[in-house]
Amino acid sequence: xxxxxxxxxxxxxxxxxxxxxxxxxxxxxxxxxxxxxxxxxxxxxxxxxxxxxxxxxxxxxxxxxxxxxxxxxxxxxxxxxxxxxxxxxxxxxxxxxxxxxxxxxxxx
Amino acid sequence: xxxxxxxxxxxxxxxxxxxxxxxxxxxxxxxxxxxxxxxxxxxxxxxxxxxxxxxxxxxxxxxxxxxxxxxxxxxxxxxxxxxxxxxxxxxxxxxxxxxxxxxxxxxxxxxxxxxxxxxxxxx
Numbered sequence: 257x258x259x260x261x262x263x264x265x266x267x268x269x270x271x272x273x274x275x276x277x278x279x280x281x282x283x284x285x286x287x288x289x290x291x292x293x294x295x296x297x298x299x300x301x302x303x304x305x306x307x308x309x310x311x312x313x314x315x316x317x318x319x320x321x322x323x324x325x326x327x328x329x330x331x332x333x334x335x336x337x338x339x340x341x342x343x344x345x346x347x348x349x350x351x352x353x354x355x356x357x358x359x360x361x362x363x364x
Numbered sequence: 365x366x367x368x369x370x371x372x373x374x375x376x377x378x379x380x381x382x383x384x385x386x387x388x389x390x391x392x393x394x395x396x397x398x399x400x401x402x403x404x405x406x407x408x409x410x411x412x413x414x415x416x417x418x419x420x421x422x423x424x425x426x427x428x429x430x431x432x433x434x435x436x437x438x439x440x441x442x443x444x445x446x447x448x449x450x451x452x453x454x455x456x457x458x459x460x461x462x463x464x465x466x467x468x469x470x471x472x473x474x475x476x477x478x479x480x481x482x483x484x485x486x487x
Contacts, residue, residue: 291473300459300477301409312475344409348473351423353399355409 258283258347262356268364274333277359279345281326289349292321292330295358296341304343305330335361366390366476368460373481379449386443386460386478394418394438395466399474400445402456402483412458413445416470423470428454450485457482 259282269275279290288308293301303312305321308328318333332339344358372384386398400412413434414423422434433446443460457480463472 289473293474300479301474302477303473303475306464306473306475346409346474348471351414351471352425353411353414353471355411357408 257352258285258349258354260345260347260354260356262343262345262359264359265357266360266362268362269335270364271337272334273364274331275335275361277330277332277343277361279323279328279330279356281328281347284325285328285347286349288324289347290323290328291346291348293344293346294339294341295344301344332361337363368462368476368478370458370460370478370481373458373483375484375486376447376450377487378451378485382447382450382483384445384447384458384481384483386445388441388443388462391462392466393441397463397470397472398436398443399461399463400434400443400458401461401474401477402454402458403480404453404456407456410456414470415443417467421470447483450483452485455483455485 261280263278267275290308292305294304295301309321320331322329340361342358342360345356370386376382397416399414402410402412415434419436431449435444459480460478461474462476464475
């Protein structure tokens with residue numbers, strides 16, 4: 257199975273700053289079948305990005321995804337108060353689907 | 365409005381059985397493959413099982429294979445997870461999730477999640 261490793265574990269930012277989240281795979285993810293989700297405390301996950309770089313419906317353009325192969329990045333420009341949450345990556349290239357352990361984006 | 369609502373969680377003793385349900389509304393349930401995903405306390409997400417739109421194909425994670433079984437009843441717009449012989453390490457919030465594309469694929473990105481149902485396995 258593909259192991260996804262996210263870094264950093266916690267990212268502390270002030271509103272207005274830019275942050276970069278990383279997701280590294282143990283083997284190549286075919287066709288960039290990598291998604292990012294945002295999960296706020298007590299809520300279910302919300303799709304942010306699919307296909308590594310396609311923003312989901314309703315996601316503002318300050319969210320940007322990139323990468324291919326084994327290295328993927330989610331960049332959040334000009335972080336706003338509502339962005340603070342846990343972000344996790346997920347591959348869906350084949351079974352079993354696996355998830356990264358998450359990056360907590362917290363207010364500095 | 366399309367939504368998924370899980371139910372059936374609770375406290376279950378190790379070795380007893382529990383059946384989780386996920387009722388869909390607001391979309392054509394029988395056009396979409398569906399999945400179960402769980403999140404143990406303080407841990408990351410773990411994929412559990414998947415079923416094709418027509419119920420003919422299913423996958424289970426190795427950690428639950430032989431103990432949990434996914435099924436669906438398209439006439440009732442409902443996905444199920446039968447949990448037999450649960451273990452304390454199965455304690456988690458269980459979510460159902462829908463894939464984004466109709467019919468074609470089973471393994472795909474999730475575009476909709478339920479609110480989750482809590483399962484606690486304890487004696």
